[in-house]
Amino acid sequence: MNIRSGSSVLTGTRIRERRLVLSRRQADVAREVGISAAYLNLIEHNRRPVGPEMIARLAKVLDVPADELAEGREEVRIAALREAAVHPAGAAAAPELEQVAEFIARFPGWAELLVAQSRQVRALERQLVDLSDRMTQDPYLLTTLHEVLSAVTSLRSTAAILAEEQDISDDWRQRFHTNLYQDSRRLSQTAQGLVAYLDSFETEGNAATPQEEVEAWLASDASRTGALDMLVSDAARDLAMTLGRTLEADRAALPDARLTKAVATGGAALDPVQLAVTLGLPLDLVMRRLGDLRPEGYERAGLLICDASGVPTLRRAASGFPLPRPGDNCALWPLYQALAMPQVALSRVIVTPEGRSFRALSYATRSQPEGLEGPVLTTALMLLLPTEDEAPSDALLVGPACRICPRPDCPARREPSILVPQASVRTPRS
Amino acid sequence: MELDILMIEDEPNIAEAVRFILTREGWRVDLHPDGAGGLEAIAQQRPRLVILDLMLPNRSGAEILDDLRAAGDRELAATPVLMLTARGQAVMAGGQADAVLSKPFDNEDLRAIVRRMLA
Numbered sequence: 241m242n243i244r245s246g247s248s249v250l251t252g253t254r255i256r257e258r259r260l261v262l263s264r265r266q267a268d269v270a271r272e273v274g275i276s277a278a279y280l281n282l283i284e285h286n287r288r289p290v291g292p293e294m295i296a297r298l299a300k301v302l303d304v305p306a307d308e309l310a311e312g313r314e315e316v317r318i319a320a321l322r323e324a325a326v327h328p329a330g331a332a333a334a335p336e337l338e339q340v341a342e343f344i345a346r347f348p349g350w351a352e353l354l355v356a357q358s359r360q361v362r363a364l365e366r367q368l369v370d371l372s373d374r375m376t377q378d379p380y381l382l383t384t385l386h387e388v389l390s391a392v393t394s395l396r397s398t399a400a401i402l403a404e405e406q407d408i409s410d411d412w413r414q415r416f417h418t419n420l421y422q423d424s425r426r427l428s429q430t431a432q433g434l435v436a437y438l439d440s441f442e443t444e445g446n447a448a449t450p451q452e453e454v455e456a457w458l459a460s461d462a463s464r465t466g467a468l469d470m471l472v473s474d475a476a477r478d479l480a481m482t483l484g485r486t487l488e489a490d491r492a493a494l495p496d497a498r499l500t501k502a503v504a505t506g507g508a509a510l511d512p513v514q515l516a517v518t519l520g521l522p523l524d525l526v527m528r529r530l531g532d533l534r535p536e537g538y539e540r541a542g543l544l545i546c547d548a549s550g551v552p553t554l555r556r557a558a559s560g561f562p563l564p565r566p567g568d569n570c571a572l573w574p575l576y577q578a579l580a581m582p583q584v585a586l587s588r589v590i591v592t593p594e595g596r597s598f599r600a601l602s603y604a605t606r607s608q609p610e611g612l613e614g615p616v617l618t619t620a621l622m623l624l625l626p627t628e629d630e631a632p633s634d635a636l637l638v639g640p641a642c643r644i645c646p647r648p649d650c651p652a653r654r655e656p657s658i659l660v661p662q663a664s665v666r667t668p669r670s
Numbered sequence: 671m672e673l674d675i676l677m678i679e680d681e682p683n684i685a686e687a688v689r690f691i692l693t694r695e696g697w698r699v700d701l702h703p704d705g706a707g708g709l710e711a712i713a714q715q716r717p718r719l720v721i722l723d724l725m726l727p728n729r730s731g732a733e734i735l736d737d738l739r740a741a742g743d744r745e746l747a748a749t750p751v752l753m754l755t756a757r758g759q760a761v762m763a764g765g766q767a768d769a770v771l772s773k774p775f776d777n778e779d780l781r782a783i784v785r786r787m788l789a
Contacts (some may be wrong), residue, residue: 250685386725389773390681391771392773393684393773393774394681394683394687394773396774396775396776397684397687397688397691397774397775397777399781400776400777401691401777404777416687419683419686419687422683547696
């Protein structure tokens with residue numbers, strides 16, 4: 241089986257659609273690209289793989305950004321639309337999931353709009369949950385509302401006394417007037433503070449989760465300068481500052497120039513483990529730096545780091561390996577195998593449901609930052625490198641997360657997928 | 671002289687208004703301004719009625735009420751309690767209070783409830 245057929249289908253369809261949009265003849269486009277019309281025909285009908293160089297040439301002739309034709313972008317959109325289909329609001333609509341690739345290829349604008357709106361819905365839902373949590377659990381809000389209520393209660397009772405009671409002595413009248421003044425002042429100050437606090441909710445409302453904010457920050461240049469302006473939530477800023485300190489320490493221990501030189505000297509034959517040996521530095525440091533700097537040969541690399549509970553603490557997507565929503569990962573990722581085998585570098589080719597292959601290098605470390613009596617902490621890393629090579633027969637078939645994974649007979653499935661008929665899905669593990 | 675009402679309330683202006691209203695009705699009212707020592711104040715003064723705020727510093731009204739109902743002294747444990755709460759907190763007062771009055775309240779409602787409880 242050609243495991244790359246899934247992604248090629250998308251690319252060929254997109255090339256054909258783009259050409260037809262421009263009303264260009266196949267022969268004309270083929271001539272400008274420098275291939276035969278017959279070969280372009282095979283590409284458009286998904287019978288030939290399309291490498292990055294060919295995509296670049298076609299993109300130039302078809303006057304479209306290369307990533308518009310690239311498979312990675314396609315998969316990101318597919319993943320995003322599948323995420324949208326998972327949403328309870330979409331359950332009754334029963335979207336045609338098997339036609340999602342065709343939908344994207346034929347109606348890219350509508351697909352983009354749907355993805356954007358879906359993300360906005362999720363962000364708003366998240367904001368709503370945050371607001372609800374704050375309303376019911378936020379100590380500041382609870383205290384402030386109690387303060388408001390106390391002031392209003394006092395105002396109402398005191399004002400009623402002054403308005404309704406007869407024969408109040410001057411002393412008591414003066415005392416109640418003073419109380420009214422104090423309470424009205426307290427109420428106005430508390431109300432102002434409350435409004436300012438509620439205003440801060442609005443300014444924090446644009447992002448999805450703090451982790452997703454940090455991921456966007458990591459993917460930008462801002463993470464290299466340490467600028468936190470693009471992060472809107474306090475939680476994201478805290479996460480980014482902690483991460484920033486680690487990155488800074490890593491960069492000091494293995495500067496860009498030294499890593500770039502070592503990679504260039506070693507060439508493609510030098511894997512990260514050999515690179516670490518050559519540099520005389522810990523493998524986890526070298527892996528983090530490769531994922532951070534992405535030197536030549538690692539431009540499309542991704543990096544995932546998790547703690548012993550399996551919860552990701554850093555996620556940087558590899559090209560063509562869209563990540564699911566935070567907290568919902570595939571249990572087969574070699575990242576988790578590394579947790580059980582600390583200090584051993586595990587190399588495995590993994591294949592996504594779309595047929596894309598990646599060389600996954602996984603490695604876990606253990607530490608006791610509080611000394612002998614302290615807890616043992618385990619951290620696992622997985623460096624992902626896209627590979628154009630044919631996947632070996634023992635390649636590990638992984639997915640993004642069960643809910644949006646189309647593999648019906650996966651032994652690690654823990655919940656049904658929305659992409660396959662329920663009858664054909666293996667029973668979730670007990 | 672027997673104490674009619676012990677009010678446990680940390681907001682001095684509310685306490686002063688309530689005390690003024692109830693005193694004018696002829697009842698003898700005393701105040702305790704903190705959750706801490708609330709139960710001891712009840713046990714010591716033996717009021718006919720306790721007006722208890724739910725949100726108190728150091729020890730909540732609900733905790734004081736729990737302790738009161740669990741007291742070994744059965745007469746003390748049966749002391750009538752009027753709980754003052756925010757509207758949404760009525761559930762927190764549990765079923766142990768004899769009456770619940772939501773803040774902010776109408777003075778006449780307060781008088782009517784106390785009148786009924788002390789009758």
